[in-house]
Amino acid sequence: MASPTYNEESLKIYNELHSIAATLEGSTVFHFAGIGVDVEGKDGIGGLIEEWVGIWALQQGFNIKKATASQAFPDYFVGDNDALLEIKAFDYNASANFDIANFESYCSSLAHSPSRLNSDYLIFGYEIKGHKISIKDIWLKKIWEITCPSERWPLKTQTKRNVIYNIRPAAWYSTRSTYKTFNDPDAFVNALYETQEMYTGRSDRPLYLTNTGS
Amino acid sequence: MASPTYNEESLKIYNELHSIAATLEGSTVFHFAGIGVDVEGKDGIGGLIEEWVGIWALQQGFNIKKATASQAFPDYFVGDNDALLEIKAFDYNASANFDIANFESYCSSLAHSPSRLNSDYLIFGYEIKGHKISIKDIWLKKIWEITCPSERWPLKTQTKRNVIYNIRPAAWYSTRSTYKTFNDPDAFVNALYETQEMYTGRSDRPLYLTNTGS
Numbered sequence: 251m252a253s254p255t256y257n258e259e260s261l262k263i264y265n266e267l268h269s270i271a272a273t274l275e276g277s278t279v280f281h282f283a284g285i286g287v288d289v290e291g292k293d294g295i296g297g298l299i300e301e302w303v304g305i306w307a308l309q310q311g312f313n314i315k316k317a318t319a320s321q322a323f324p325d326y327f328v329g330d331n332d333a334l335l336e337i338k339a340f341d342y343n344a345s346a347n348f349d350i351a352n353f354e355s356y357c358s359s360l361a362h363s364p365s366r367l368n369s370d371y372l373i374f375g376y377e378i379k380g381h382k383i384s385i386k387d388i389w390l391k392k393i394w395e396i397t398c399p400s401e402r403w404p405l406k407t408q409t410k411r412n413v414i415y416n417i418r419p420a421a422w423y424s425t426r427s428t429y430k431t432f433n434d435p436d437a438f439v440n441a442l443y444e445t446q447e448m449y450t451g452r453s454d455r456p457l458y459l460t461n462t463g464s
Numbered sequence: 465m466a467s468p469t470y471n472e473e474s475l476k477i478y479n480e481l482h483s484i485a486a487t488l489e490g491s492t493v494f495h496f497a498g499i500g501v502d503v504e505g506k507d508g509i510g511g512l513i514e515e516w517v518g519i520w521a522l523q524q525g526f527n528i529k530k531a532t533a534s535q536a537f538p539d540y541f542v543g544d545n546d547a548l549l550e551i552k553a554f555d556y557n558a559s560a561n562f563d564i565a566n567f568e569s570y571c572s573s574l575a576h577s578p579s580r581l582n583s584d585y586l587i588f589g590y591e592i593k594g595h596k597i598s599i600k601d602i603w604l605k606k607i608w609e610i611t612c613p614s615e616r617w618p619l620k621t622q623t624k625r626n627v628i629y630n631i632r633p634a635a636w637y638s639t640r641s642t643y644k645t646f647n648d649p650d651a652f653v654n655a656l657y658e659t660q661e662m663y664t665g666r667s668d669r670p671l672y673l674t675n676t677g678s
Binding site for chain 2: 270275285289309
């Protein structure tokens, strides 16, 4: 099992952020008629951190471009080759529960955009104390490093009333998790399309993603 | 039909706010690691304006106390007699759609806290342009001045799948609305308990709220 190859620019951004992680903190304030009201709760924090990364990385001179709002993915293009970078965030004191991607969209998009399988995921574990948010850890990952099987499906998903909504993350940061992350991209792709076949009775798996594995 | 009697302190707060309404503007900013990210959307604005009113009014020397978080109502106590003051806000370019109160809680609470019928409602009509929020109008109202019948019920409510959730406002600010607001507290109370009877087959109306009106 080879170590994943992250995009060079993603890796530079991650390394710099990781080195200053202890200084990353802030809060949300409603500024109104000369008064500042601290905003409570963690609603929307993932989106705000995603916005923040783009502004910060540009200020630092990294090669990063925001994707247009009409695109389902990625959040950013980085480097000369416009590599795909996704930003995720979760409450470090809870379990990672962000949506990696819509399940059906991801299944069909791999056929049209195979490069999506190679997206980098820059993931922030934040902590909220009172009104202050701080960063406890940062990871750079590939999708097969943050996904796993579940009891019900070959790929862990958010399933409500038998309807699959989103691909949901493994506890990749924990040594105690029952389900381990996948070993390589093939294992993830197999689990993805096996789940789709179990769920819909069909598979959108394109020929070039067919392999000889299980 | 006599003009409603608002609490003296509520009225002072309203008059001062109304006179400076044109200056009331601001935005929500996520301050993180030296960068400010403007927060989009109107999620939570009602709660932030409610918080802001309390801080502003205290700064101005008004007699106002925040109610404890465990209380369902009111938002504030004002004046020497702890009169009830509720803060509401809505997008001035849409229809008023805030929750006045949970329907069943309101029905039963009138029995225990008849003074709730006399609460003052301080209502802000805001506008969002880009990231900026500004105040277009402010009203001070009693509940019967901002409620009305609907096609389905004697009292307009938020009803989903035949379940009544909240008491919802009339378009009291419009001259073109089909359903007019109630003329007096009795008309509102009648509509409230008639709706409860139609809905549950029983009425929590306490004896002292029984009147000879329709």
